Amino acid sequence: MKLVGSSQCPYDAEPMVRIRRRIARISALVGSAVILGACAFTGSDPDQPLTTFEPSGPFAREIDDLFWLVFWIATAVFVLVMGGLVVILFAFRDRNKDGQKEPKQLHGNAKLEVLWTVIPALILAGIAVPTVSSVFNLTECGPDAMEIEVIGHQWWFEYYYPDYGIETANVMVMPEDQEVCALMTSDDVLHNFWIPALNGKRYLIPGQTTNLRLQADDPGEYWGHCAEFCGLSHSLMRARVQVVTDAEFEAWAAAQQEPAVWPAEGEPGYEGAQVFLNKGCIQCHTVNTDSEDGPAPLPREAFNGPDLTHFASRNTFAGAILPEQGESYEASLKRWLADPPEVKPGSFMPNLALTEQEIDALIVWLETNE
Numbered sequence: 001m002k003l004v005g006s007s008q009c010p011y012d013a014e015p016m017v018r019i020r021r022r023i024a025r026i027s028a029l030v031g032s033a034v035i036l037g038a039c040a041f042t043g044s045d046p047d048q049p050l051t052t053f054e055p056s057g058p059f060a061r062e063i064d065d066l067f068w069l070v071f072w073i074a075t076a077v078f079v080l081v082m083g084g085l086v087v088i089l090f091a092f093r094d095r096n097k098d099g100q101k102e103p104k105q106l107h108g109n110a111k112l113e114v115l116w117t118v119i120p121a122l123i124l125a126g127i128a129v130p131t132v133s134s135v136f137n138l139t140e141c142g143p144d145a146m147e148i149e150v151i152g153h154q155w156w157f158e159y160y161y162p163d164y165g166i167e168t169a170n171v172m173v174m175p176e177d178q179e180v181c182a183l184m185t186s187d188d189v190l191h192n193f194w195i196p197a198l199n200g201k202r203y204l205i206p207g208q209t210t211n212l213r214l215q216a217d218d219p220g221e222y223w224g225h226c227a228e229f230c231g232l233s234h235s236l237m238r239a240r241v242q243v244v245t246d247a248e249f250e251a252w253a254a255a256q257q258e259p260a261v262w263p264a265e266g267e268p269g270y271e272g273a274q275v276f277l278n279k280g281c282i283q284c285h286t287v288n289t290d291s292e293d294g295p296a297p298l299p300r301e302a303f304n305g306p307d308l309t310h311f312a313s314r315n316t317f318a319g320a321i322l323p324e325q326g327e328s329y330e331a332s333l334k335r336w337l338a339d340p341p342e343v344k345p346g347s348f349m350p351n352l353a354l355t356e357q358e359i360d361a362l363i364v365w366l367e368t369n370e
Contacts, residue, residue, distance in 0.1 A: 050225055056197040057215040059138055063200050066134050070127055077123065138199070141181030141213055148172060150184040150212075152191030152204040154230060155237035155344065156306060156319040166256045169306035170320040172241045175249040176219050182212040187304070192228035195241050201227045216243040232346035238320035252313075260309045260369050262291035272365025275358045284349070287369070304348065312370045318344060333363055 055061040149160040150172075159172045174180045184193055184204045191204040193212060202212040216222065224239035244252065263269040273294075276282065282295045284305035289295075306317075315329075316322065321344070323332035337359045340349040354362070 050194075050196050050223060052196045052200075054197060056217055056220070056222060057199070058217075059199045059213045059215060060197055062134050062137065066130055069130060073123060073127060138213055139211075141211055142179050145179040145181035145213070146174070147181050147183055148174070150182045150193055150204065152184070152186040152188070152193070152226070152230070153304065154188050154346070154348065155226070155233040157193065157226075157237075157239045158187075158306065161253070164253050164257060166253060167307045168256065168310065168314065170240065170316050170318075171314045172239070173249065173252055174214065174216070174241060174243055175246045176216055176243050178215065178246075180214040182214055184210050184212060189230050190228050191226050191230050191237070193224065193239065194227040195222055195224035195239065197222045198241065203228065214241070216241070219243050219245060219248075233319070233344045236319055236321045236344050240316060240320050242315075255313065255370070256310055260287050260289045260294070262287075262289040262294040263365065263368065264293075269365035269368040272361035272363065275354070275362050276365065279352050279354065279358070281352075308366070308369060310369055312367050330363060333366070334359055337362055 052060070052064065052067075055064045147162055149162065151158040151160070156169055157172075158167070158169050160167050182193065182202075184202060185208060186204040186206045188206065190206070192201050193204055194201040195214065198214045198216055199212055202210050204210065220243055222241040222243065224241065226234060226237035226239070228234075230237065263273055276285075276287075277295060285308050286297050287295055288297050288307070288309045311317070317333070318336050318340070322336055323329050336343050337354060339351045340347040341351055
């Protein structure tokens with residue numbers, strides 16, 4: 001029987017200690033998993049990781065050079081400080097001996113105090129000068145840059161070429177060795193346009209215009225992502241930049257400027273075009289065609305879905321998340337049209353309850369819009 005006020009514990013505390021240790025270990029493991037997960041690949045093609053350490057253009061290279069400059073300066077400072085600390089710990093450790101050497105007191109030594117004030121100031125200046133220079137250089141676009149308007153939507157990017165009158169989505173096409181001035185804004189919430197191989201991140205702000213300098217050394221496909229949480233399907237808001245030669249870009253631009261061919265009755269795609277007209281798709285999507293049977297084009301500020309005029313010329317859709325790795329283009333398109341909110345939660349493109357026959361007809365029509 002335990003007495004009141006007894007110093008003995010009325011229960012065994014050891015199990016509680018073990019439980020706390022187990023919780024601590026599990027928490028550490030979960031935290032490590034979250035941190036490692038944040039470093040995982042976020043694209044759909046393992047050959048196109050989102051990494052800033054493989055710059056493919058002058059602006060990305062300028063950021064990379066600045067990073068490594070700051071990194072090696074910080075590394076040198078760390079090594080010197082830690083090295084000095086190790087020397088002090090061993091040279092002046094307590095040995096419990098008579099006549100032990102005491103460290104010389106330096107308080108009030110004006111020369112040393114000036115020295116360790118001047119040295120950090122010089123280090124900071126050495127970092128600040130190239131940093132400020134790069135910030136100013138990356139802020140203003142060059143006078144010969146090609147302008148491309150980038151509009152962020154939940155959850156896809158729209159691209160408009162004012163010099164060509166071209167409107168497209170998901171895939172930005174630009175010529176190699178040509179500076180592009182991306183003039184960016186948002187149609188709804190805060191977004192962040194990030195093509196790591198070509199430049200850093202820049203916000204897309206509703207009601208404001210920001211700019212980003214882009215340029216690629218070689219033709220290829222460069223992946224990007226929205227880098228600001230913008231809603232339920234933020235993780236599914238991707239982007240791609242397709243860099244081509246000057247001749248290929250001019251050919252692409254000329255093809256994009258042509259109106260879509262609206263199929264006549266009996267021609268391939270006619271049934272799908274009728275599904276497009278009759279299922280409410282024209283409320284959000286536009287198709288520029290010179291046919292009187294086609295839909296009236298919507299003004300740019302009116303529609304809230306991608307322009308489908310040259311849909312088949314793009315190699316990706318649904319915010320650049322489809323087709324997924326290992327999935328055919330047609331299978332991805334069929335899955336998307338069957339139930340968009342299932343593929344992209346919160347999608348503003350509703351489930352129209354299309355039949356399989358209607359979906360197949362739509363796919364045939366979309367594939368004619370080159």
